[in-house]
Amino acid sequence: MMKGDLLIPSLIERAEKFFPKKEVISRTGSGVQRFTYGEIGRRTRQLADKLTQFGIPRGGRVGTLAWNHHRHLELYFALPGIGAVVHTINIRLSPEHIVYIINHAEDEMIFVDEDVFPLVEAVYDKLKTVKAFVVMTDGELPDTKVPNVYSYEEWIKDGDPSFQYPDDLTEDMPAGMCFTSATTGNPKGVVYTHRSTVLHSMGLSMADSVALSEYDTIMPVVPMFHVNAWGMPYASTMLGTNQVMPGPRFTPEILAGFIESEKVTITAGVPTIWMALLKELEAKSYDVSSLRAVVCGGSAAPMGMIKTFEQTYNVPFLHAYGMTETSPLATVSRLKSYELDLPEEERFKKRAKQGILVPGLEMKVVGGGGEVAWNDEDMGELLLRGPWIADDYYKDDRGEEAFVDGWLHTGDVCTVDEEGVIKIVDRTKDLIKSGGEWISSVDLENALMAHEAVFEASVVSIPDPEWQERPVACVVLHEGKMSTKEEILDFLRPQFAKWWLPDDVIFMEEIPKTSVGKFLKRALRDQVKAHYEKQ
Structure with a gap:
């Protein structure tokens, strides 16, 4: 058979050649702009030429501090296209972490959105290797004391649109x-x-994965700085899929409006995004009938949310699982052909799990006594390996703990049922051990969020002199809804063994979250500790 390298430039070259009329719809600070793949291809070649002229070497890292829009997409292809590395930086991290990341990666340039530029101004003098900053703006450059600052559009305009990778x-x-x-x-x-x-x-x-195709119009809500928007911009460009990029500081109203106006067929994000979208759909009338899938990852989706999308809005909900180290797609939750006739409640229960392994990957679930039985009960840590699974961290000896004997130890505890369907029970550090038995905070959280008055819920442990640890539920109520500790516990009681029930319910205005919308349990534990110290 012929040998040939799998290269990222081939993806955009395919879009240019076969799908030059298909579109990228990009919302920036100045409004919504539309580009064909033919235009994106030419702009990307201009950018690649300018990066080459600037002297970015093979393997050189270039950082991005940007939202989801067409310029960020062009960087996704121009940098790998010249043999360099596109380093997407999470703009929601602390300034200290951003400085650490840029210096650790040894980024040579930074491409930054105009509304994020103040973050750069605050730390630019701490960046050791950055030679220039390119501001991605539709307007004039901001007045600044930062040296070597260029405007993206001015910078690429004399690049060669016929540049060859x-x-x-x-x-x-x-x-x-x-x-x-x-x-x-x-x-x-x-x-x-x-x-x-x-x-x-x-x-x-793949048809049994996310099944992305040229026929779709995709709107990745997950940020392009978070695991490459789950890889969807690359796959969409390869396939000639229309892409809707919601841009900076989008709102649920903006997302719902795009779904209606652009006839979005598939969208992807974390559960907190979909909770907010449901509130918008309940408040106003939108046509979301074009949606064939809402892809949800990052953390477990509550059963009640899945049911609302499917039963109220007739929108299929697709649960998936992955992490930064897995590129991120690892599992997708789809019913098998012979499971379609199961009772409705059983179908929902199965589809609320994280699903089965995507073809091309391998897995093991390992407990204290070795690999666990596929009985939907025994718990173990999920181990993964495959061609898009990382094998180490970049210049970081912490990889010795995560990558062992050719396997990624995910740190996620799961069960596997007889069909091979994975259910993430918890992070290893978040499992609650009470009286020698394990309690899953994730199961409790999903049950809590099925309560009609509950908007968000997270469960953490508190020390207990008799039982070692006990669960406490932290709850945010829907606006205008009321509930009590007793009502919440009565709601949980039929669903769990008595010893699983939280010892307390703390009502909060907001649950702390990470930069990508997951519950930040470390901060939540501190808040719970402070709550009890005040009593």
């Missing part, structure tokens, strides 16, 4: 870099290769 790139070259969101310690860097990115794009395209 070098033909000596290899598939094992680094192409992308993303750092974990760091709930403890400094963020850890994960490097993606051309090969891993192309194979991951193919994984997203």
